[in-house]
Structure formats: structure tokens, C-alpha cells
Amino acid sequence: MATSAALAIFALCLSCLVSFDAASKPSQGFSVELINRDSPNSPFYNPEETRTQRLANAFRRSISRVHHFSPESQISTKAAESDVFSNQGDYLMRISIGTPPFEILAIDTGSDLIWTQCEPCSNCYQQNVPLFNPKSSSTYRDFSCSSRQCTTTSGTKDCDSDGICHYEASYGDGSFTNGNLAETITLDSTSGPPVSFPNSIIGCGHNDRGTFGPEGSGIVGLGGGSVSLVSQLGSTIGGKFSYCLVPATANSSKLNFGSNAVVSGTGVQSTPLTFQILKTFYFLTLEAISVGHQRVEFPSSTPGTGNIIIDSGTTLTLVPEDFFSDLSSAVDNVIRGQRANDPTGTFSLCYSIQSDLNIPTLTAHFTGADLELQPLNTFLPVSDDVTCLAFVPNSQIAIFGNVAQTNFLIGYDLEGKTVSFKPTDCTTE
Numbered sequence: 141m142a143t144s145a146a147l148a149i150f151a152l153c154l155s156c157l158v159s160f161d162a163a164s165k166p167s168q169g170f171s172v173e174l175i176n177r178d179s180p181n182s183p184f185y186n187p188e189e190t191r192t193q194r195l196a197n198a199f200r201r202s203i204s205r206v207h208h209f210s211p212e213s214q215i216s217t218k219a220a221e222s223d224v225f226s227n228q229g230d231y232l233m234r235i236s237i238g239t240p241p242f243e244i245l246a247i248d249t250g251s252d253l254i255w256t257q258c259e260p261c262s263n264c265y266q267q268n269v270p271l272f273n274p275k276s277s278s279t280y281r282d283f284s285c286s287s288r289q290c291t292t293t294s295g296t297k298d299c300d301s302d303g304i305c306h307y308e309a310s311y312g313d314g315s316f317t318n319g320n321l322a323e324t325i326t327l328d329s330t331s332g333p334p335v336s337f338p339n340s341i342i343g344c345g346h347n348d349r350g351t352f353g354p355e356g357s358g359i360v361g362l363g364g365g366s367v368s369l370v371s372q373l374g375s376t377i378g379g380k381f382s383y384c385l386v387p388a389t390a391n392s393s394k395l396n397f398g399s400n401a402v403v404s405g406t407g408v409q410s411t412p413l414t415f416q417i418l419k420t421f422y423f424l425t426l427e428a429i430s431v432g433h434q435r436v437e438f439p440s441s442t443p444g445t446g447n448i449i450i451d452s453g454t455t456l457t458l459v460p461e462d463f464f465s466d467l468s469s470a471v472d473n474v475i476r477g478q479r480a481n482d483p484t485g486t487f488s489l490c491y492s493i494q495s496d497l498n499i500p501t502l503t504a505h506f507t508g509a510d511l512e513l514q515p516l517n518t519f520l521p522v523s524d525d526v527t528c529l530a531f532v533p534n535s536q537i538a539i540f541g542n543v544a545q546t547n548f549l550i551g552y553d554l555e556g557k558t559v560s561f562k563p564t565d566c567t568t569e
Contacts, residue, residue: 169400174383174393175232181392182232184355192523195484231393231452233360237342238277245269246358252365252420253309254372255317255343256358263347266354274322274344282344283321289341290321307343315350317359319343340372362452363420364554373397379554383452384566385546387516394569403551403560409509410560413552414446421449422552424540424559430503431470438463438538448538450545450559456486457531457541464533471529474500480526487528494525504544511561517544 175181186194235244237256244256257264259273274280283289283305290305299305310316322344361368362381370381382401386393414423423446426438439460441447448459459467468489475498477491491497499515520543521527530543549564 169377169396169398169402171394171396171400172233174385174395175234176386176392179392182355184232184353192483195520195522232356233395235358235360237272238274239279240277242272242277244272244357246356246360252361252363252368252371253307253343254341254358254360254367254369255307255309255319255345257348258319258344258346261346261348263349264345265348265350265352267357268354269357271357272344280322283341309343315352316348317343317345318347319345341367361420364415364422365420368420370552370554377401379556380551382549382551384549384564384569385452385542386566387546393566401551403549403562405562408560408562409511410558411506411509412446413554413557413559414444416445422451422559424448424450425507426504426538426540427507428505429467430505431467432474432500434470434473435505436463436466436470448540450540450550452542452545454539454541455530455543456539457544458534458537458539459531460538461533461535464531467531468529471500471502474498482528483523483526486532487522487530488533490522490526490528492525493521493527497527504540509561511548512563513544514547517546 179185180187233246235246235254235256236242237244246254246256257267257271259271259275261271264271285299285303285305287305305321306318307321308316308318320343321341362370365371370377370379377398380398380401382396382403384393411424414425415421416423425441425446426448428435428437430436439447439462472489475491477497478494480490480492482488482490499519501515502513502518504511504513518530519527520530530541547564547566549562549566549569551560551562553560
């Protein structure tokens, strides 16, 4: 919620319209729009950048996001804190808060806490759009230190003299946000009226600094932690959400909740979903990847813990160095094309597009699910005449990125603890 995606790749900044009011409860599910970070519909879009420059930026964000998943990341007993980078999402989500609805454009970091900058803000980063003014909302209320919301988010009570609950969230690049826990949120459905949820938690930031860009106006998390958007919607959506990431030639994808998120029909395969110490991250178990008839075994893991994170916010797929060496050799033996250098300096296995390339279908063997990855899932054109394998070696952690997820309808069932995949033309969803 991931899930960013294909030739001009974008990280998952889950961008949906969120405004939580009283007790309207969706019974049939609903969907919201995900905006590609580098599409013309995004405030991050720079028409002066070339496709190669956009790709290079997306690749750098992928590498930076590794720190987000560090095993050393800790959640403070006092604050909602994890080792996350603040401006590294590929998709955007529109969120509305307050009454009347006040729209913010939030970046998904794969973290948990939802927050936006609020007035008064004496120590805040520059933001192109107006800040949310709590005094303008008839439904705004600060949570007290004794409230369930405060204890859920903070671990211990962090109060001012008036008994108002405060939060602190810090990120791996030194960025931070401090403020009050308050408000409720509403999501704007793509096929009906806005869907509202009561008693939700959002941070109202009054002291926010770091590498946050002026284009966005907040953070929304689709992780598995207790205060993420998905967890807060809880039983209302039956613990289900899904997305279908389009190739980069399209501007937006859909993020589905509840009954709209059920993945069924011909071709569906499911694999167990596991969590580790931090429930923010979604782990799967990858057993091997086949290149034609050659099977390259993936390093094993402790049973039941998973060995690769599925993340819609990371462009590339990151794998252990020895595995990458074996996989790239197997791919090169099949393609036998004219090798080329990567102008972005990111990839080691690249070919001239002018040569006669025989790009094979790769099969990712997850426990219980064999995903056939087409060339658009495994290779990226990094310039007009060079294409590269969209896998990179990494010694810290393995991530199944959003290029590999393109044109799959991917459903998360947090109650059933499964992730389901269905090959789909996502441009028609």
C-alpha cells in the first residue's frame, strides 16, 4: 500500500483520498487512485528531465530504501520511530482530513504513521500547498494522554501540561516530525462517494524538518504496524487490500480495499505472508528463480520467517550477491546479446537494444506460487539503445520490487496471512 513500476519507474507513494468522518462503513469495498510519482499528474513531475534522468532517480531511491528495511531498525517505546527514508516513495496518494475535507498529497514510505504538517508550524520544511489548519475543521480534536489512540501510537505517554498526546517520528536520513495525535481520515473512492472511518489516528506535525520535498504534504503508510492505514481500517476491510501496478506509460493505478481487494479467478496463485520483529514489513519466501530450464536456488531462511520483502515502493528487485551472480550468468547464457554499459551506473548486466535479444521468461518460485515474469518485469530500457536486468545485488536484505510486480493484481490478506498474484493487464483495471 508496496507496492511504485515499469519503464519510467515510480515508487509506491500510496496516494488515495483519505478523510475520516463519522461512522460510514463500506460494505462492498472501495478503490482509490495511486499516482505515479514521475507522471504528469504528479507534483514531482519535472518536464525538463529526460526518461534516463527519471530512471536514474528511481534507481537511487531503490538503493536508499534498503536502509528503511534494516534489521537494526527499532521502534521506540516513546515514539513511532523506524529507520525509514522520508522522501523515497514511488506512488502518491491523495488524502482528505477534517471537516470540510482538506486534501493532502501524501507519499507512502512503507512505514506506519500517517501525518501531515499543521498550523501553527514554527519549525517546518517548505511546502508548496497550504498547511492544514486544525481550527478550520469542525471535527478536529486532540487525543488525551489517557486515550487508546495515544497509548497505541506512543508506547508511553508523552504529554504537555494540558494532557495532550504528542508523537515523535524519526527517519533514517535524519528527518523527523513532532506534533499532536488527532483528527480522523476519509478515503475518496474512484467509483462512489468518499468513504469515511471514525476514530482513526493521524499526526498533526508542528515541528518537521529534513529531506521532505515541497511537492508533497505528508506521509501515509501501508505497512503492517498498528497505526498504518491498513491496520486502522482493520475489520472494516477484512484485513484485505490489493493493487495492480501499470507500466510507466500509464499515469495511475488503483489501490483496492475490502471486498474490492479480493483476488480470484483463473490464474490466481497464493503464497504465505509472514512478519518478522517489525510488523511493518511484508515477508514472502522465495525458493528459486528459473531461467528457462535452469533453476537458480535462493538462499534459505528460517522456516516461517520469509526471506524477501515484497515492496511496492522499491523500483528494483534486490537479491543476495552470490544469487545475483548465478542468476545473471544464467540470463546471459540465454540472451547471448551484445553487452553494453549502463549509462546510469546502476546495473551490471546490460545489452544493446539494437542487437537481436532473446529475453527469456523468468519464473519466480515462491512457496506455493510460481510467477512467470515477462521481459517488462525483468528488464528496463535505461536509454534509447540500452536495456538492463532490473535486479541488483545487495548484501543487506532482499526486496521484490515494483517492476517485477507490474501487470499482476496482487492481493494482501492480513487475516489469512497470504499474498495472491493474478497476471492482469493493469491498464484495464
